[in-house]
Amino acid sequence: MPQAEVYVGNIAREISKQDLEDIFESYGRIVRCELKQGASNYASSYGFLEFESTSDAEAAINGENGREHQGKSLIVQWARSSKRGPPGNGGGNRNNMQCYNCLRTGHMSRDCRESRRGGNRNDSRRGSNYDRGSRRRRTPSRSRSRSRSRSRSRSRS
Numbered sequence: 102m103p104q105a106e107v108y109v110g111n112i113a114r115e116i117s118k119q120d121l122e123d124i125f126e127s128y129g130r131i132v133r134c135e136l137k138q139g140a141s142n143y144a145s146s147y148g149f150l151e152f153e154s155t156s157d158a159e160a161a162i163n164g165e166n167g168r169e170h171q172g173k174s175l176i177v178q179w180a181r182s183s184k185r186g187p188p189g190n191g192g193g194n195r196n197n198m199q200c201y202n203c204l205r206t207g208h209m210s211r212d213c214r215e216s217r218r219g220g221n222r223n224d225s226r227r228g229s230n231y232d233r234g235s236r237r238r239r240t241p242s243r244s245r246s247r248s249r250s251r252s253r254s255r256s257r258s
Contacts, residue, residue, distance in 0.1 A: 104132055104151050105158035109165075110176035112146040114139065125150055128164060129157025145173065149180055 109121065116124075118136045125131060133151040152158040158179075166177040199206050202213040 104153060105155040106149055106151045106180040107158050107161055108147065108149055108176075108178050108180040110145065110147045110178075111173050112136070112148060112175065113171035113173045114142075114144075114146055115171055116146065118148075121148055121150070124165065124170060125161050128152070128161035129154060 109125075112121065116136075118134055121136055122131055122134050125134075130153040131150055132153055134148065135150075136146060136148040138146050150158075150161070152161065162177050162179070165175055167174055169175075200208050200210050200213050202210040203215045
């Protein structure tokens with residue numbers, strides 16, 4: 102039977118691996134549970150649960166996503182690697198995935214046709230002061246102590 106992996110994020114640091122399994126065991130048989138601690142004392146933990154069936158994983162996502170445990174609202178979604186998530190289409194359902202490069206759904210950033218440097222998303226971020234030669238044009242800065250009339254009277258070249 103195909104197995105499906107689920108990502109669980111925003112887990113309170115006090116929750117143990119056993120606690121995580123206890124939260125999700127009512128949705129179906131858990132094949133594997135992995136819990137990772139956040140990098141600092143303030144960072145949330147995250148984990149991966151592998152369910153025996155896709156329907157159990159989907160039920161867990163629908164039942165626990167957004168539910169609060171120990172003061173934190175869990176993020177529960179399909180894991181995003183080639184071997185994780187519902188079977189078929191190379192792991193996850195790519196029609197629902199969003200590209201980090203162009204922010205469109207249906208493909209991942211490694212498959213994006215827009216170039217990373219010249220794509221529409223990047224151009225709008227850079228604003229009008231960005232030169233494609235990867236050098237920033239600086240706008241003339243004015244000190245607050247100078248009068249506005251003095252800065253206006255300067256000729257610009």
